[in-house]
Structures are given as structure tokens and as C-alpha cells.
Amino acid sequence: EAQVTQNPRYLITVTGKKLTVTCSQNMNHEYMSWYRQDPGLGLRQIYYSMNVEVTDKGDVPEGYKVSRKEKRNFPLILESPSPNQTSLYFCASSSGGRAYEQYFGPGTRLTVT
Amino acid sequence: GENVEQHPSTLSVQEGDSAVIKCTYSDSASNYFPWYKQELGKRPQLIIDIRSNVGEKKDQRIAVTLNKTAKHFSLHITETQPEDSAVYFCAASRWDSNYQLIWGAGTKLIIKP
Numbered sequence A: 001e002a003q004v005t006q007n008p009r010y011l012i013t014v015t016g017k018k019l020t021v022t023c024s025q026n027m028n029h030e031y032m033s034w035y036r037q038d039p040g041l042g043l044r045q046i047y048y049s050m051n052v053e054v055t056d057k058g059d060v061p062e063g064y065k066v067s068r069k070e071k072r073n074f075p076l077i078l079e080s081p082s083p084n085q086t087s088l089y090f091c092a093s094s095s096g097g098r099a100y101e102q103y104f105g106p107g108t109r110l111t112v113t
Numbered sequence B: 001g002e003n004v005e006q007h008p009s010t011l012s013v014q015e016g017d018s019a020v021i022k023c024t025y026s027d028s029a030s031n032y033f034p035w036y037k038q039e040l041g042k043r044p045q046l047i048i049d050i051r052s053n054v055g056e057k058k059d060q061r062i063a064v065t066l067n068k069t070a071k072h073f074s075l076h077i078t079e080t081q082p083e084d085s086a087v088y089f090c091a092a093s094r095w096d097s098n099y100q101l102i103w104g105a106g107t108k109l110i111i112k113p
Helices: none
Strands: A004-007 A010-013 A019-025 A031-038 A042-051 A054-057 A076-078 A087-094 A108-112 B004-007 B010-014 B019-025 B032-038 B045-051 B056-059 B062-067 B072-077 B086-092 B107-112
Touching: A004 A087, A010 A019, A019 A031, A019 A087, A019 A108, A042 B086, B004 B086, B010 B019, B019 B086, B019 B107, B032 B062, B045 B056, B045 B062, B072 B086
Parallel strands: A010 A108, B010 B107
Antiparallel strands: A004 A019, A019 A076, A031 A042, A031 A087, A042 A054, A087 A108, B004 B019, B019 B072, B032 B045, B032 B086, B056 B062, B062 B072, B086 B107
């Protein structure tokens, strides 16, 4: 089954404790991205990757890191989480970049206390 | 940069009636306009998209219209059904921004029985 998976689905952590949210897709998509979703603000892109070893900042990259060592994986790293990073996070992939259908993962609900 | 405004933020319609959600964009060079549907607790999913070389696109009960002169595009849902209840997001992107997707804030559509 073609899908995008994320782990964990729910995470409660404390300020400053490094965490990683994994994202994996099995569709051989070149393009992957991370979004955060907050009430009233819609979806805001954090980082994206056009291919392996190619990453770039989105609209709200501060406080986040990403890596793309393999085509299928695109982890999101929060080196020192803060309460303002409490949000719902979605990973997405696409076969042709942002001008084509984005396949979203199930989301990760992160709470930073 | 590009800005996408989406209205209304909440729309309540009687089952069987039509619903219209409108988005306006600021960058006249934008040329790709997708609509995503997000059911409660689920991931966003593409329902329809349109490119700037066409003015209208239909898929069963769903249609999207694009007015490039006025820089707005709209989602039309006819004969609404309970399963249409969701949050709908519009977005816009353009070629030379590496197809960066700029998202509207979302419209919560409520279908009243």
C-alpha cells in the first residue's frame, strides 16, 4: 500500500529535550516536506527536500532541522524544543514537487511543556 | 511574497444545498491552485486542483473556477452530503518559487441535516 508514515503519532516532551519525528514514504517520491498546522493559521511549511541530500527552508524553519540521506526518509529534528513548537506536524511527499499532489502522513501531535 | 486569503472561515449549509469557498491570491504569476480536504482528525487530501491555463475544472459534485484577472479561485460543492463536513484548504504556487505552496487558513464546512 502506497503511504507516508510518521512516528510517533503523539509526543509530550519538556523544553530543551531533543527529539526526532520520523517520516517515511514507499512511493519513490523525490519531493518531501514538513508542515506544521496551528488553528487559524492553516498549513505552514517548515522544510522541504527536492531529492536526496537536497534540503531547503520553508516558511517557518527556525528551531527545526532536517536531513535527507535516503530517498524514502525525511526526519524532522527539534534540537531544543520550546512551548511555541507545540503543534500538529505533517510530513508530505510528492512525485513532482509542490505543483503536484501532496501525499500527507497521518500527523504527529507534539506538546512541549 | 504570495499571500492567500480564504473566506469564509466557517460555512454552514443545509444538506443538499451548494457550498462555495473563495480564495484570493496576491501574486499574478501564481499558476497552480490545489484544494485539500481535511476531515476531523485526519490528514489533508487533495480533492481537486487547477492550473492557470484553464478556467474551470469539474469532478462529479466538486468544481473549481479560476479568475486570473481578479486573482481569485473558488471551490464549489453541489448537493452537499454529511461526508462533505470537513476543513477545506486552498493553496497557490508559481513556477519560479520552486513551486512553493502558500496555503489559505482553511474553511470549516458544516453540513446540517
